[in-house]
Amino acid sequence: MKRALILILAATLTAGPAMARVEVKQFDNPEQEERYDKLIAELRCLVCQNQNLADSNAELAVDMRRKTYEMVKQNKSEKEIANFMVERYGDFVLYRPPLNSNTLLLWTGPFLILLIGLALLARSVRKRRATPIDAIDDTELKTAASLLDSESDKRDA
Amino acid sequence: MTRAAVPLAVFLAMAGLFWFVLGKMNEGEYNPRDVPTQFIGREAPAFSLPNLLDPAKTVSTEAMRGRPWLLNVWGTWCPECWKEHDYLLHLARREGVPIIGINWRDDADEAKAMLNRLGNPFEQIGFDPNSDAVIDWGVYGAPETFLIDATGIVRQKHAGAMTPAVWREKFRSYFTDNGASS
Numbered sequence: 001m002k003r004a005l006i007l008i009l010a011a012t013l014t015a016g017p018a019m020a021r022v023e024v025k026q027f028d029n030p031e032q033e034e035r036y037d038k039l040i041a042e043l044r045c046l047v048c049q050n051q052n053l054a055d056s057n058a059e060l061a062v063d064m065r066r067k068t069y070e071m072v073k074q075n076k077s078e079k080e081i082a083n084f085m086v087e088r089y090g091d092f093v094l095y096r097p098p099l100n101s102n103t104l105l106l107w108t109g110p111f112l113i114l115l116i117g118l119a120l121l122a123r124s125v126r127k128r129r130a131t132p133i134d135a136i137d138d139t140e141l142k143t144a145a146s147l148l149d150s151e152s153d154k155r156d157a
Numbered sequence: 158m159t160r161a162a163v164p165l166a167v168f169l170a171m172a173g174l175f176w177f178v179l180g181k182m183n184e185g186e187y188n189p190r191d192v193p194t195q196f197i198g199r200e201a202p203a204f205s206l207p208n209l210l211d212p213a214k215t216v217s218t219e220a221m222r223g224r225p226w227l228l229n230v231w232g233t234w235c236p237e238c239w240k241e242h243d244y245l246l247h248l249a250r251r252e253g254v255p256i257i258g259i260n261w262r263d264d265a266d267e268a269k270a271m272l273n274r275l276g277n278p279f280e281q282i283g284f285d286p287n288s289d290a291v292i293d294w295g296v297y298g299a300p301e302t303f304l305i306d307a308t309g310i311v312r313q314k315h316a317g318a319m320t321p322a323v324w325r326e327k328f329r330s331y332f333t334d335n336g337a338s339s
Contacts, residue, residue, distance in 0.1 A: 046192060047298070049190055059262055059288075060292075060297060063262075063287055063288035063292060064292060066287070067288075067292055086195075088295035089195065089295050089297065090193060090194075090195050090295075092192050
């Protein structure tokens with residue numbers, strides 16, 4: 001029983017990596033393989049839009065991987081292949097789109113929000129510091145003192 | 158009072174935004190997954206594909222020069238394609254619109270069976286099992302319909318089923334203006 005469990009466990013553990021690389025691709029040299037791996041990690045699958053080509057099993061992604069592979073084999077540069085895809089699918093196909101008027105807000109947005117947050121924080125800190133301590137009047141102090149007293153009385157009792 | 162109003166205002170603003178956007182999505186006017194095509198105003202990419210009905214022949218963009226035409230990407234696996242089929246038949250038969258089909262990632266026999274059953278709205282059909290032409294045209298789903306004018310420039314694209322409303326709004330004028338029968 002125990003041995004069977006260990007066998008099943010071993011089988012499932014080793015099955016993972018085997019599944020990850022379904023397609024076997026042959027390259028002329030390691031540099032081509034590196035270029036291919038980099039490209040399919042950078043290009044977006046248009047069907048499952050939050051996956052890259054490497055992760056997606058959508059049929060279009062399979063075909064786009066094949067196209068990428070063919071171009072890598074023809075020794076096209078990374079830039080040429082990326083441009084080929086951008087010409088057809090637009091900047092959206094790149095996970096890191098270039099900075100231009102269309103993508104300006106996309107690139108600067110997070111920093112703008114950070115700045116707004118910092119400004120709000122600075123304002124609230126300044127406001128709190130500006131409140132003088134003696135703005136609390138005597139009656140309020142007395143109520144507070146009596147409340148504290150009654151609390152301690154209760155605890156003593 | 159004013160402190161409580163801030164989260165309330167934020168909530169109402171968000172609710173309003175969702176109401177608006179989801180409403181547009183429901184009516185089919187807004188699709189967040191839509192990728193704007195790169196080809197409007199550009200020359201139509203050439204393709205040369207085997208003819209689905211006669212693999213010895215090829216279907217190419219060149220033959221279509223001189224008149225406006227539609228390119229429709231479809232497959233039997235795509236439910237919206239079945240939905241729009243009747244309207245494509247109407248366009249081809251009643252309005253005389255030339256439609257070239259690209260049968261995408263499909264089984265040739267199944268595709269032919271579908272056309273036999275429902276009728277064939279296409280002048281010619283290119284068979285594209287490996288997405289060759291599809292990638293060249295920047296297509297990422299089916300159905301997609303392109304309009305190419307007489308000079309070979311892409312003028313319109315619609316992702317999703319062709320409907321009378323879409324036809325009127327985006328496509329019809331190109332065919333009446335150019336003297337094709339309407």
